Amino acid sequence: xxxxxxxxxxxxxxxxxGYRCFTEKYHLKRGYCCKSGCRHCPYGYDKKTDTFKK
Numbered sequence: 001x002x003x004x005x006x007x008x009x010x011x012x013x014x015x016x017x018g019y020r021c022f023t024e025k026y027h028l029k030r031g032y033c034c035k036s037g038c039r040h041c042p043y044g045y046d047k048k049t050d051t052f053k054k
């Protein structure tokens with residue numbers, strides 16, 4: 001079961017299209033990579049190759 005992390009200021013921003021874009025701060029707080037190819041992934045995941053760069 002995954003833990004629900006409450007959102008705080010700086011965890012995400014809204015894109016011009018109106019989507020939530022989670023920041024590196026949020027991803028680090030969550031503590032794992034979801035392998036969705038997130039824009040600010042601090043874990044270095046590349047969705048195209050399904051590998052970690054870092």
